[in-house]
Amino acid sequence: MGLSGKVALVTGSARGIGRAIAVRLAEEGADIALNDIPQASEALNAVADEVRALNRRALAVTADVSQPQEVARMVETVLAGFGHIDILVNNAGITRDALILRMSDEDWDAVINIDLKSVFLCTRAVLRPMLKARWGRIVNIASIVGVHGNAGQANYAAAKGGVIAFTRSVAKEVASRGITVNAIAPGFIDTKMTQGLDEKQAAELLKRIPMGTVGTPRDVAEAVAFLAGEGARYITGQVLGVDGGM
Numbered sequence: 001m002g003l004s005g006k007v008a009l010v011t012g013s014a015r016g017i018g019r020a021i022a023v024r025l026a027e028e029g030a031d032i033a034l035n036d037i038p039q040a041s042e043a044l045n046a047v048a049d050e051v052r053a054l055n056r057r058a059l060a061v062t063a064d065v066s067q068p069q070e071v072a073r074m075v076e077t078v079l080a081g082f083g084h085i086d087i088l089v090n091n092a093g094i095t096r097d098a099l100i101l102r103m104s105d106e107d108w109d110a111v112i113n114i115d116l117k118s119v120f121l122c123t124r125a126v127l128r129p130m131l132k133a134r135w136g137r138i139v140n141i142a143s144i145v146g147v148h149g150n151a152g153q154a155n156y157a158a159a160k161g162g163v164i165a166f167t168r169s170v171a172k173e174v175a176s177r178g179i180t181v182n183a184i185a186p187g188f189i190d191t192k193m194t195q196g197l198d199e200k201q202a203a204e205l206l207k208r209i210p211m212g213t214v215g216t217p218r219d220v221a222e223a224v225a226f227l228a229g230e231g232a233r234y235i236t237g238q239v240l241g242v243d244g245g246m
Ligand code: NAP
Pocket: 011, 012, 013, 014, 015, 016, 017, 018, 035, 036, 037, 039, 040, 063, 064, 065, 066, 090, 091, 092, 093, 094, 114, 141, 142, 143, 144, 185, 186, 187, 188, 189, 190, 191, 192, 193, 194
């Protein structure tokens, strides 16, 4: 129970990797503020019930994390409910894949806003209380695509590469205040985001994973639990691959 007494805010936690992170941090003893878009509120409330079943407090706050006013409202609501935010996991994300010549302005903007701008907005909003407390953990869910690039995902790669550069910069700004900022770069994880592949695409992909299997949301959540804990206090500005050796 290394995180008892701490409050964690996990964005995009109605399903997939975010849900697994919320449950894993609750297992470590943290109270959990859950977030997702309003359309996902039923699933979000179900995750809140899972957290409560672990005897932790849960607060579900719907907000589009790419919108400054909604992020401000979300953080105010969490602070009013729990009094503090010790851990922020920037997990919400989308893909809008297309080859570059066919990529629309809308596909570009949506991915940059939801996958990158949201990380800036949420981090800025929680930093003031963390700075006051002189303790904080920020974990950003980037992607292996932000490190190596991927054909058909120029928008997503740019956003995730931006998340990595943002992580390294903010880590330097707040390091002296007991706040760490790290990124996780998952490879291929079995969630709704990756379930659209046909058999041939999936077989090709498995060939590129040295461990020969896709990862689970829980695999990513374990890495978040480590980075959020006291044991990782001297680790900041890092990008941890969770990718089966890719
Ligand atoms: P997912 O199952 O699609 O979950 C993402 C969650 O984020 C969804 O519940 C989604 O809600 C929510 N979300 C989307 N836009 C949002 C917004 N504007 N505000 C708040 N919440 C929003 O995907 P996942 O695979 O768990 O992905 C989680 C994170 O891991 C993402 O950042 C993704 O880029 C990253 N990642 C995933 C993989 C992988 O292989 N799965 C690999 C590398 C990195 P709705 O869908 O209801 O809109």
